[in-house]
Amino acid sequence: MKPTDEALAERRARVAKRWELTDEVVVLRAGEPSGWSGTDQHFAFLPHPDVAYLAAVGSPGTTLAYDAAAGEWELFGPRFTPERLVWEQPPTPVGRPLDELEEWLAQRSDRTLIELGAGAMMPDVLPAPAETNDESGSDGTAAEAGELAPGAAVLRLSAAVALERMTKDEAELDDIRRAATASTAGFEWVYANAAPGMTERDIQVGMEAQFYAAGAPRVAYDSIVASGSHGAYLHYVYAGDDPLRPATRTIEAGDLLLIDAGAQFGGYASDVTRTMVVGADPTDEQQFLWDLVLSAQQQTIDMCRPGAVWKEVHLAAARILGAGLVEMGLLRGDPTELVTEGAVALFFPHGLGHLLGLSVHDITSVPYSREPSDDPVLAKLGPNRVLERGMVTTVEPGIYFIDALLGDPARREKFAESVVWERADELRGFGGIRIEDDVLVTDGDPEVLTAAIAKPLRIG
Template identity: 85%
Template sequence: MKPTDEALAERRARVAKRWELTDEVVLLRAGEPASWSGTDQHFAFLPHPDVAYLTAVGSPGTTLAFDAAAGEWELFGPRFSPERLVWEQPPTPVGRPLDELGDWLAERGDRSVIELGAGAEMPETLPAAAAKAESDTPATDGDDQPSSAPDDSTPEQVDASPATMVVRLGAAIALERITKDPAELDDIRCAAAASASGFDWVYANAAAGMTEREIQVGMEAQFFAAGAPRVAYDSIVASGSHGAYLHYVYAGDDPLRPATRTVEAGDLLLIDAGAQFGGYASDVTRTMVVGADPTDEQEFLWKLVLSAQQQTIDMCRPGIVWREVHLASARILGAGLVEMGVLRGDPAELVTQGAVALFFPHGLGHLLGLSVHDITSVPYSRTPSDDPVLSRLGPERVLAADMVTTVEPGVYFIDALLCDPARREKFADSVVWDRVDELRGFGGIRIEDDVLVTDAEPEVLTAAIAKPIRIG
């Protein structure tokens, strides 16, 4: 559902209130297509998510302008020349012609202009500016206030240099995007429904003897047939040992002559894929045994991962610190690996020392929205952790109603981690290496859903996508 003009006006008003500008002019640019080197072609274009959020427009060149002195927003959209119209269909006209932006700026004299969105120069780290954005007067009151809960201390004074302002204003938009309004949730639900069509095709058709690529093409065709204009990210269709590569994708080895593995009976098949709708992503992972009953190890670990997911989904409620949800999943997985004879010791201590992270080396999940890993472009105040358990977690967050997060625990047997002599020595007392060596080549198991945090029970937006342990 495209947001109404009233809904867009509300988004812009909340952002403007959080900015607290007085005289500046802000330009948010959607960006332009990037060209392929040495060709006359371009990569597929997606607008900067901040511009998509505030305009619901996806055309290249779209620019949203804000005059802080007048408190007014102005939208500018591209218009094609007759010569260009010979080759390309025109974008839907929106706002004023982009050619008028220069005159609009000239009318505002020599006032400071801050550029955001595509092309904005974003410093790698400006924690003070980001901290100020989080601790400034909130854009909403009461129950609508994002509960990312900065402390009550006086924020550090930051300068008003252009680089600092880019970070502060960008972080303010991000804080509004963290929670989703009804129009956004409708698009995420549509993306999830299209994803369900693709996974249903996999369950009905994937079999031993097919290649990973054949399965990927068949699944994605159903995404598109269900109305999705594109996939949310490169689909991961990984069989056997390929499942141990967290981001295994077709053509990842050689884009010119990619290889694809044939699925064998008894293989684990890990599929991490999702459709996109209205610019909003879905993100789903299922792992199945193909063409045979699961082995004892496959069934034990599959049920372990599912249990970890079910228990941590139930924790996704307002006021819960995300780090605690992640650590709970790690303890559950650690206890299972002890029971299986892969680890030895107390599960909580195994998590703390990093032994569990050898088999669960990623965060439990991430925010979802206009980007698959949403709200990651702004450097927040949280300093990345050196802790092996927490290093993959994003900025510290307290869950709030209307946030959408993935929940995706997994267990993997990754040679790059498990065959490293330094790690073998470090974890000699915690890891049963002989048992690990028996499981090399196992691949990995991950189960992922998209979860809406509500004031009541968590809502699994991808609940319609079944979780079979065996197909084919």
């Protein structure tokens, strides 16, 4: 649902408090459409998420301004000329006409102006983060912009908005739940219709049609519909091989089908992955690894509680997966040591999950937390947050047989004692298994927002 005026005022007040500004003027721009090179067409437009969060609107050109001296916010929205209205439907009028922004700024021309949102220039050299929320317990706020170089001020103030966006209010959660409901319709269509002989593209089109029929205005990201060995590419998407003449694979009986897809509603994303065997009973390897991934997901979802350190949740998943790979005869040794040395990461090479909100990988454009780890086991982890009530995170463990990793001579030499290479080579071409849900951190048990989407092992 669209937030009420009172809810928007509360968001803005929290952000202004974090900013700790006294006399500055801040302008947040939603942005303008970006054109396709060499054509008169444009990419689909989405507003900068900070503007969407603080204004709940996002037509191109929409601008939100803040006068720190007065403690007042002003919204400016585009108005179309009669000539433009011949070709395009007008955006919903919001705030003051956008052409009044220039005069509004001119009246404050003696003040420091800080531009945020679309087009804001980040510094080449980043200062220390404003707030880390890591296990050090730091709880700082954005420094006064007047004490910082212009680029650093942009970073600090953008980071402050990001910190507020991390925890979701009821209006945001309502939109994420509606996105999850639309995603449910798409996955239910897959379960009822996917069969050998269909192509990956057939399934993608049928699934996404149900997203739209259920009220979603768009998909949250390019849908991943990967069958067989394609499931070993973590971000396998249609037309990734050749945008002009894309290929699509026909599904055979017994193939694994990995679908990572989600609808969007009100600007908020859902993000769901299911992996199924199509048209045949699972093999022993498919059954074992699917059960292993599901067990890792269930155990780590239960860890998503206030105060949990995300790194520890990720490492718990890696140890569970590592123990299973030892049991299966793919790895040898102690699971904890296999995680530490990086052997498990050959088969689980990504982070356990990410925050979800106005972007499917939410709050990633602002370096609001510590520098990424140079530890190869944790390099893809993302910021090492302490989970808080109101955060929404994905939990998505997986096991993959990736040729680029398993065939690399340097890795084969490094892990000669840890990996049973004969067994691993037998499973090259297997693809991958990932299971993912969207999880709300609460004061009690975690709430799985995508729990209505079933997890069948076999379909078709």
